[in-house]
Structure formats: C-alpha cells, structure tokens
Amino acid sequence: MRKKVTLYKFGISARDKYHIMLYFECLSRFENTYDGESNPYKRLFTSMKVPTDIEKAKTKNEEEERMVNTIQQCLEDESCLPLIKEEIKLKIQCKRVESGKEELKVEQRRRVQYLLTEEEVFKRNRRKEQNRRSAVRTRARQKTRIAELEKDVNSLEEDQCSLEQTIDSLKTELQNLDNMLKIHKCSQVKLLSSCGSSIQLLPTGNNLAILGGITVYLFISNLGLGFPFKRENSTFCKLNIIVVRHKNKTQPKINVVKIWSSPVDRSNGLN
Numbered sequence: 638m639r640k641k642v643t644l645y646k647f648g649i650s651a652r653d654k655y656h657i658m659l660y661f662e663c664l665s666r667f668e669n670t671y672d673g674e675s676n677p678y679k680r681l682f683t684s685m686k687v688p689t690d691i692e693k694a695k696t697k698n699e700e701e702e703r704m705v706n707t708i709q710q711c712l713e714d715e716s717c718l719p720l721i722k723e724e725i726k727l728k729i730q731c732k733r734v735e736s737g738k739e740e741l742k743v744e745q746r747r748r749v750q751y752l753l754t755e756e757e758v759f760k761r762n763r764r765k766e767q768n769r770r771s772a773v774r775t776r777a778r779q780k781t782r783i784a785e786l787e788k789d790v791n792s793l794e795e796d797q798c799s800l801e802q803t804i805d806s807l808k809t810e811l812q813n814l815d816n817m818l819k820i821h822k823c824s825q826v827k828l829l830s831s832c833g834s835s836i837q838l839l840p841t842g843n844n845l846a847i848l849g850g851i852t853v854y855l856f857i858s859n860l861g862l863g864f865p866f867k868r869e870n871s872t873f874c875k876l877n878i879i880v881v882r883h884k885n886k887t888q889p890k891i892n893v894v895k896i897w898s899s900p901v902d903r904s905n906g907l908n
Contacts (some may be wrong), residue, residue, distance in 0.1 A: 703723070704723065707719045707720060707722075707723045708720065729741070
C-alpha cells in the first residue's frame with residue numbers, strides 16, 4: 638500500500654492502474670520479487686480486466702502511449718531500465734507541478750544525418766588510399782628488416798661455429814704443449830764422461846747458456862776445426878753434465894773442470 642500511495646503521490650491517476658499493474662508484473666518477472674498470488678499489488682487490482690495483448694490497449698493520450706511503448710520495450714529487451722527511467726521522469730514532473738512550475742517538455746531530437754559533399758567524399762577516399770599505401774610500405778619495410786636480421790643471424794652463427802672449432806684446436810694444442818712441458822720438467826739429462834768429471838748446474842738462463850757454449854766448444858774441438866793438428870790425432874772427450882733441481886732457494890756451487898782443447902793438453906792432463 639505504501640508503494641501505491643507513492644505512485645499516486647507522483648501524479649499517477651486511477652486510470653493508469655493498468656500501467657501500474659504491468660509495471661509490477663515486469664518487476665516480478667525480471668527481479669523475482671514476488672511470485673504469483675504473493676504480489677500485493679496484483680491482489681489490489683484483481684477487479685480490473687487487464688488485456689493480454691499490449692498492442693490492442695486503447696491509449697487516451699501521449700503519456701499512456703509512451704508508457705505502453707516503454708513496457709513493450711522492457712519486455713523485448715528483458716530489462717527494467719526503461720520503466721525506471723520513465724518513473725524518474727514522472728517524479729521530476731510531479732515535483733515541478735507541486736512547486737507551481739510548468740511541466741518540462743522534453744523533445745527527443747534525433748541525430749540529423751548530413752550527406753557528404755563531393756569534396757568531402759574525395760578527401761575521404763584520398764585519405765583511405767593514403768592509409769592503404771602507407772600500410773603497404775610499412776609491411777614491405779618490415780619484411781626487408783626481417784630478412785636482413787635473418788641474414789645477420791646466419792652469418793653470426795657461421796662465425797660462431799668457426800670460432801668454436803678454432804678454440805677446440807687451440808685447446809688440444811695447449812694440452813699437448815702442457816704434457817710436453819711436464820715431461821721435460823720430470824726428465825734428467827745425463828752425459829757420460831770418460832774423464833770422470835761432472836759439473837752440477839742449476840737449470841737457469843745463464844747456466845743453460847754456459848752449457849750450450851761448452852757443448853759447441855767440444856763439438857768443434859772434436860771435429861778438429863780451427864786447430865793446426867789433424868783430426869786423427871785428436872781423441873774424443875765426453876763430459877758428464879748433470880742438470881739437477883734444488884728445493885732450496887740458494888744456488889749450489891759449480892765444480893769447474895778443465896776441458897782440454899788440444900791433444901797436447903790432453904796428454905799432459907792424463908800424465
């Protein structure tokens with residue numbers, strides 16, 4: 638009853654009971670507020686004969702016709718939004734009438750569709766053509782860029798493969814050299830000498846140079862080069878040279894042995 642009073646308060650007369658009934662039926666249909674006979678407003682208007690077909694309802698004025706159209710739109714769209722909008726409009730009109738103001742006359746202006754002139758049509762077509770050409774150029778540039786990037790990637794991959802092969806070969810060579818160095822460090826050079834003398838040298842740069850000079854000197858003297866005597870009178874003298882490594886940091890003493898450069902010196906030394 639409170640809802641009914643509210644509706645009558647906002648200017649809905651008794652002849653609009655038909656529309657009120659349809660309004661609450663729409664609410665009960667879409668909002669499931671009331672079911673069947675539990676609707677109090679349906680029991681209130683049971684004495685009224687409501688036509689089942691909305692299109693056959695007789696409209697007396699423009700308001701009733703607008704209300705019927707609104708309800709029909711609500712049923713078609715399956716939404717109560719048109720009825721809510723119409724109710725808000727009625728509330729605004731009732732407030733203006735109660736305050737002594739005139740009713741608002743709202744005119745629904747439809748959007749006017751203007752026809753384009755020949756110049757506007759030409760500009761639109763030209764703009765479409767420009768956009769189409771720009772899109773074609775953009776796609777072509779993208780394809781060219783992608784092809785260049787793929788080419789660069791392929792070349793870089795080939796360079797990477799070649800560099801990896803070079804690295805593998807260098808690693809193999811480095812391993813071989815490392816093995817040779819380990820063998821050289823662990824080996825000892827021994828030269829037998831008929832004179833029974835030996836020289837112990839520390840394997841440093843200066844000592845190795847001295848050792849090389851001694852070896853060359855002995856080789857030249859044994860061949861008889863640079864001496865007035867013949868080669869058959871010369872005898873070979875082998876020197877026992879032992880290269881050792883010392884754990885302590887101090888260099889050991891070097892035993893200097895006289896090396897004969899001529900057969901005369903050799904004979905004197907033997908005597």
